[in-house]
Amino acid sequence: xxxxxxxxxxxxxxxxxxxxxxxxxxxxxxxxxxxxxxxxxxxxxxxxxxxxxxxxxxxxxxxxxxxxxxxxxxxxxxxxxxxxxxxxxxxxxxxxxxxxxxxxxxxxxxxxxxxxxxxxxxxxxxxxxxxxxxxxxxxxxxxxxxxxxxxxxxxxxxxxxxxxxxxxxxxxxxxxxxxxxxxxxxxxxxxxxxxxxxxxxxxxxxxxxxxxxxxxxxxxxxxxxxxxxxxxxxxxxxxxxxxxxxxxxxxxxxxxxxxxx
Amino acid sequence: xxxxxxxxxxxxxxxxxxxxxxxxxxxxxxxxxxxxxxxxxxxxxxxxxxxxxxxxxxxxxxxxxxxxxxxxxxxxxxxxxxxxxxxxxxxxxxxxxxxxxxxxxxxxxxxxxxxxxxxxxxxxxxxxxxxxxxxxxxxxxxxxxxxxxxxxxxxxxxxxxxxxxxxxxxxxxxxxxxxxxxxxxxxxxxxxxxxxxxxxxxxxxxxxxxxxxxxxxxxxxxxxxxxxxxxxxxxxxxxxxxxxxxxxxxxxxxxxxx
Numbered sequence: 001x002x003x004x005x006x007x008x009x010x011x012x013x014x015x016x017x018x019x020x021x022x023x024x025x026x027x028x029x030x031x032x033x034x035x036x037x038x039x040x041x042x043x044x045x046x047x048x049x050x051x052x053x054x055x056x057x058x059x060x061x062x063x064x065x066x067x068x069x070x071x072x073x074x075x076x077x078x079x080x081x082x083x084x085x086x087x088x089x090x091x092x093x094x095x096x097x098x099x100x101x102x103x104x105x106x107x108x109x110x111x112x113x114x115x116x117x118x119x120x121x122x123x124x125x126x127x128x129x130x131x132x133x134x135x136x137x138x139x140x141x142x143x144x145x146x147x148x149x150x151x152x153x154x155x156x157x158x159x160x161x162x163x164x165x166x167x168x169x170x171x172x173x174x175x176x177x178x179x180x181x182x183x184x185x186x187x188x189x190x191x192x193x194x195x196x197x198x199x200x201x202x203x204x205x206x207x208x209x210x211x212x213x214x215x216x217x218x219x220x221x222x223x224x225x226x227x228x229x230x231x232x233x234x235x236x237x238x239x240x241x242x243x244x245x246x247x248x249x250x251x252x253x254x255x256x257x258x259x260x261x
Numbered sequence: 262x263x264x265x266x267x268x269x270x271x272x273x274x275x276x277x278x279x280x281x282x283x284x285x286x287x288x289x290x291x292x293x294x295x296x297x298x299x300x301x302x303x304x305x306x307x308x309x310x311x312x313x314x315x316x317x318x319x320x321x322x323x324x325x326x327x328x329x330x331x332x333x334x335x336x337x338x339x340x341x342x343x344x345x346x347x348x349x350x351x352x353x354x355x356x357x358x359x360x361x362x363x364x365x366x367x368x369x370x371x372x373x374x375x376x377x378x379x380x381x382x383x384x385x386x387x388x389x390x391x392x393x394x395x396x397x398x399x400x401x402x403x404x405x406x407x408x409x410x411x412x413x414x415x416x417x418x419x420x421x422x423x424x425x426x427x428x429x430x431x432x433x434x435x436x437x438x439x440x441x442x443x444x445x446x447x448x449x450x451x452x453x454x455x456x457x458x459x460x461x462x463x464x465x466x467x468x469x470x471x472x473x474x475x476x477x478x479x480x481x482x483x484x485x486x487x488x489x490x491x492x493x494x495x496x497x498x499x500x501x502x503x504x505x506x507x508x509x510x511x512x513x514x515x516x517x518x519x
Contacts, residue, residue, distance in 0.1 A: 162335050164366065255397075
């Protein structure tokens with residue numbers, strides 16, 4: 001057994017938990033010892049208390065944001081995998097599309113988010129549009145790179161028995177692409193959350209964590225606690241999404257070297 | 262018609278400059294024979310294998326597989342291919358990897374895949390019974406290559422094409438793999454076209470060896486290996502074995518440019 005003792009292994013499992021706990025304890029101590037005013041930086045215990053005092057409020061504000069991010073991500077995935085597959089198939093199409101994808105990725109979404117509102121009006125539609133625009137490019141790239149990462153010898157093996165394109169795609173290319181797709185999914189999910197928040201800033205909606213944050217900002221001294229509560233809720237949503245992906249990855253990619261311990 | 266006929270085959274790759282990979286290659290392989298292409302890297306062995314397989318067109322000459330052109334033979338799934346790397350799908354268990362060739366291009370075959378009981382026998386023969394549900398990442402290189410071998414035999418294809426399948430294995434493992442392959446082949450009735458750059462391997466395995474030279478790729482000698490079968494490890498200590506190896510070495514040397 002590698003790394004010897006049982007205590008050694010349980011320490012390794014506990015290490016991340018200890019790290020997070022240490023971070024919050026340090027934060028709490030600094031705020032209390034230096035007596036930092038709440039509007040500058042509230043202690044984590046006060047932020048958690050704020051959430052515990054109004055669980056319904058934060059739950060109701062979190063739901064639309066989660067919905068926008070999740071729905072937008074789902075649309076991105078449904079668009080990106082077929083588009084990426086087509087592009088992986090044709091070098092010419094890929095070369096033509098590549099600059100557009102790169103342009104989308106390097107242009108800060110904040111810059112064109114207001115334009116979405118002008119085009120699509122107020123409401124959920126421009127928010128979804130922003131989420132899709134921001135989370136699709138990494139998924140397309142992940143699909144292309146993943147589909148291309150196929151083992152040439154296995155491809156030759158499939159050719160030797162005249163496997164159809166369809167068989168090669170579903171039996172070989174798509175499973176080969178899964179590790180890359182999961183990596184892209186992590187990136188796309190965090191971007192989707194950013195997109196949902198940003199969309200809410202501009203889209204004139206009156207619910208969601210993004211709306212709540214922008215409202216708090218108008219009144220930062222009185223609203224410091226709700227602002228930080230939103231940050232905590234968002235961190236929790238992000239963590240939950242990452243955990244979900246990790247569990248899915250562990251199940252689907254148990255054969256992959258990255259999952260061997 | 263009951264043979265693989267390779268007649269006057271040439272291959273030129275067109276690119277920025279023309280590269281002649283193979284000239285005037287002829288070889289006739291009877292059904293059930295084990296024939297080896299022996300030669301240095303770059304002599305066109307793999308290219309020839311790909312042309313027999315029907316995935317690479319010939320530039321000159323003619324190939325027929327039991328009376329049909331290579332491309333048709335490929336569509337009829339006449340070939341089992343064993344590449345140099347095991348080429349296993351890491352998300353499939355040993356058993357499902359072995360079954361892979363039977364799952365694709367179904368219904369195109371004129372032969373049947375081996376019955377499950379027979380495949381189990383093969384897996385037993387190569388010592389993989391205990392690993393049927395294991396994933397490739399947990400197997401050693403030698404074990405992975407055994408899966409690859411069984412996969413080719415399990416397809417029931419009458420012609421097996423092997424492109425240096427043992428080249429990446431350590432000397433001790435490849436020593437035992439050769440006899441394992443002979444065991445699998447002995448009862449299968451398949452025709453094997455085997456590519457290697459190992460003189461010992463060519464003598465141990467083959468009925469006949471086509472010795473090749475490079476630049477341009479061509480055949481320089483054809484040697485029959487008249488050693489009795491079944492062949493066992495002791496063979497490698499015999500005078501006859503060394504005589505055959507010496508003959509092949511002489512044939513290879515004759516093609517050297519000095």
